Amino acid sequence: MYSGGWYLGLGAGWSSLNNTNFSDSLGNSGTVNSNDGILAVGSLGYKFPAWPLRVELEGGYDWHSLSGIDVDGASVSASGHANLGDALVNAVYDIPIAPRWAISVGAGAGAAFTDLSGTTPDLTISRSKTRFMWQGIGGLAYSVGPNTDLFVDYHYRDAMTSGSYETVGADIVHVHNTTENAVIAGVRWYLTP
Secondary structure: OOOOEEEEEEEEEEEEEOOEEEEEOOOOEEEEEEOOEEEEEEEEEEEOOOOOEEEEEEEEEEEOEEEEEEEOOEEEOOEEEEEEEEEEEEEEEEEEEEOOEEEEEEEEEEEEEEEEEEEOOOOEEEEEEEEEEEEEEEEEEEEEEOOEEEEEEEEEEEEOOOEEEEOOOOOEEEEOOEEEEEEEEEEEEEOOO
């Protein structure tokens, strides 16, 4: 693995949003279901030469179309989207397991920008929020050259976007956190000679 210094990272992969639960003031409850989507991330970071530790600023965005909304056990088709952007600070340990291989373990925290919009014949949900977000990171990295690492990471991401809002019909809807599982493949280029 590269010994240390500043780096740029770029990655993309698969993202699966977990169903978003909601309830309303009329006693109804259900979930907003979405299709799997694409997650793109970029990072600027620094790897400490004396420790197997990296600190990075990560920005990402993923896109999901809605597949349906379940209300009190009844499923209806829905159109719309559930998109998630983020700006996070990550701390990651790269634990060497062979001359070119390392296991990565870390966590991050920052801001999430969620945009949820769904429509059924009887219900419309539209909500944009900026809230706190955290993530857990686990992965595997391989050094392909003196200043280039390839990586595959798993991220569990939790956007703490729960909250209530009033619909056009004066119904109060409470929407729970947005969570997702993501697998990202990418490359890190070390800028320090």
